[in-house]
Amino acid sequence: MQKKSAVEKRLDWLHDQWVEFAQKPQARLLRWVVEPDEVRMVEAWLKKEGDEQAGECPDLFLRFDVPFEQPEAYGFALREALLSLVEESGEQVPVGDPKPGQSGTAAFLSACSALQRQYADDFEVLALVLVPARVSSMKAWRQWLWEALDSLNSPQVRMVVLDDAEARVLEPMAQQEAQRVWTAVAALDVLGALREVAQQAGQSNVPGARYRELLALLAGAAQRGDLMQVQRLGNEAVDVASAEGWHALTVAAHWAVAGSLLVAGKPQNAAERYQQAEAAAAEAEAGGQAHGAELRLKTRLALGSALIAGQQLSSAALVYEDTVPLARKLTDSHLELECWRMASFCHESLRALDEAWATGQQAWALGQTLESRARATSTLPYVAETLVRLSFARQGADAARRMESEADSLLGQDWRTHLQASGGQTT
Structure with missing residues (x-):
C-alpha cells in the first residue's frame, strides 16, 4: 500500500472528526476550532467532500459564504443562495415560499429540511457549511447561530462553522450547549506537514517535486516572517517552473511571494511581483493555454489591490x-x-x-x-x-x-x- 502524504494524513484526521460529530445524535453544530494557517486545509477537505466523485462521507456538504451583515437579512440571503444551488443542479425541489412573518433563519432552515427530505435516500446528513465572507458583528453572529441552533430539530440537518483558535468567539455556546454544539480542534500542525512535504520532495530530482518542495519551504518562511528567504525560495520556484514552461506554476510562485510582501506591509514590492506574474500569465495566454487569460485577469485585480494599499491610486485606477x-x-x-x-x-x-x-x-x-x-x-x-x-x-x-x-x-x-x-x- 502506498504511504499517504502529509496532507492526505491530515485530511484523514478531519474526516475522522466529522464522522465522530455525525454519529452523535444530539449534536447539531460542529464548531471547528482552527488556526489561521489551517483554514485552507479544512476548506480543501470540505470542498473534496462536496464533490460527488471525490467525497468519502455519505453526507451532502453545501458551502455558503454569504456575508453576515444584517442578522435579520442573513437567513433570507442564505435561502436565496440555496435556491441558486438547487437551480444550478437542474433538480426540482419544492422548498415552498417563506410563511408570512417567518424569520429569515426559519425560512432558510425550512428550505434545507425540504431539500433533505427530497433526497433522504441519497445522503445521511445535510451539512450546512457557514463561512461568511464578512462578519459585521461577532456578537450578532453568535446570536444568529443560537437562533438557528434552536430551529435545528432533525439530526439529518446540521451546521458547520469555523472558530478562530485565538478569538474563540463561539466558546460560550460550546460551554453552555456541550451536547448540541460539538467542538473539534483541528490541530493539523501545518508547519509539520510542510516540513514533511519538503523532506519527501527533497528526495527527488524531478522538477515537479523540487517545485513542491520550494513552495512548502516558502510557506514555512512566510509563517516565520522571513521575507529574504521567501523571496529567495520564490525566485528559485519561478526558475524551476519557467524552465519547464509551466506558466501557471510560475504565476503561483509570484503570487505566493507577493502575498507575503503585502502581509509584511510592502505593497510596492508586492505590485512588482504581480506585474511579473502577469507577464507569465500573458505568456500562457499567448501560447493558447485556456487558463492564461483568467490568470491574467485575477493577477491584474490583485495588482490593483496592491497599488491601492501603496496609495498609488492613479495607477490603480488605470489598471x-x-x-x-x-x-x-x-x-x-x-x-x-x-x-x-x-x-x-x-x-x-x-x-x-x-x-x-x-x-x-x-x-x-x-x-x-x-x-x-x-x-x-x-x-x-x-x-x-x-x-x-x-x-x-x-x-x-x-x-x-x-x-x-x-x-x-x-x-x-x-x-x-x-x-x-x-x-x-x-x-
Whole structure:
C-alpha cells in the first residue's frame, strides 16, 4: 500500500472528526476550532467532500459564504443562495415560499429540511457549511447561530462553522450547549506537514517535486516572517517552473511571494511581483493555454489591490480600467463590474469626481443588465452608495435623492442592508 502524504494524513484526521460529530445524535453544530494557517486545509477537505466523485462521507456538504451583515437579512440571503444551488443542479425541489412573518433563519432552515427530505435516500446528513465572507458583528453572529441552533430539530440537518483558535468567539455556546454544539480542534500542525512535504520532495530530482518542495519551504518562511528567504525560495520556484514552461506554476510562485510582501506591509514590492506574474500569465495566454487569460485577469485585480494599499491610486485606477476588456472577453460580468467599481473608488479617493462618476456609471449600467440573482450576489449596492454620494457632491441633494430612488427601484428599498458597515473596498 502506498504511504499517504502529509496532507492526505491530515485530511484523514478531519474526516475522522466529522464522522465522530455525525454519529452523535444530539449534536447539531460542529464548531471547528482552527488556526489561521489551517483554514485552507479544512476548506480543501470540505470542498473534496462536496464533490460527488471525490467525497468519502455519505453526507451532502453545501458551502455558503454569504456575508453576515444584517442578522435579520442573513437567513433570507442564505435561502436565496440555496435556491441558486438547487437551480444550478437542474433538480426540482419544492422548498415552498417563506410563511408570512417567518424569520429569515426559519425560512432558510425550512428550505434545507425540504431539500433533505427530497433526497433522504441519497445522503445521511445535510451539512450546512457557514463561512461568511464578512462578519459585521461577532456578537450578532453568535446570536444568529443560537437562533438557528434552536430551529435545528432533525439530526439529518446540521451546521458547520469555523472558530478562530485565538478569538474563540463561539466558546460560550460550546460551554453552555456541550451536547448540541460539538467542538473539534483541528490541530493539523501545518508547519509539520510542510516540513514533511519538503523532506519527501527533497528526495527527488524531478522538477515537479523540487517545485513542491520550494513552495512548502516558502510557506514555512512566510509563517516565520522571513521575507529574504521567501523571496529567495520564490525566485528559485519561478526558475524551476519557467524552465519547464509551466506558466501557471510560475504565476503561483509570484503570487505566493507577493502575498507575503503585502502581509509584511510592502505593497510596492508586492505590485512588482504581480506585474511579473502577469507577464507569465500573458505568456500562457499567448501560447493558447485556456487558463492564461483568467490568470491574467485575477493577477491584474490583485495588482490593483496592491497599488491601492501603496496609495498609488492613479495607477490603480488605470489598471482597473484597462482590465475591463479582459473581463469582458471572459464574459465575467461580476469582475467587469468590479473593475469599474474599483476604478470609481480610486478616482473618488483622489477627488476626481467627474472620473469617479463616469466609471461608477459604467458599473451601474452593467449591473442593470445582470439577472436578479446575479445582481443579488454582486457589489452593486456599493456602486449605488457611491453614486448617491457623488450625486450629492457634484449636483446637490436633489440629484442624490434621484439617484437613491433609482437604486431603490433596481435593488429594493432595503439595499443598504447589504452594505458593509465600514464602507467596502474589494476584491
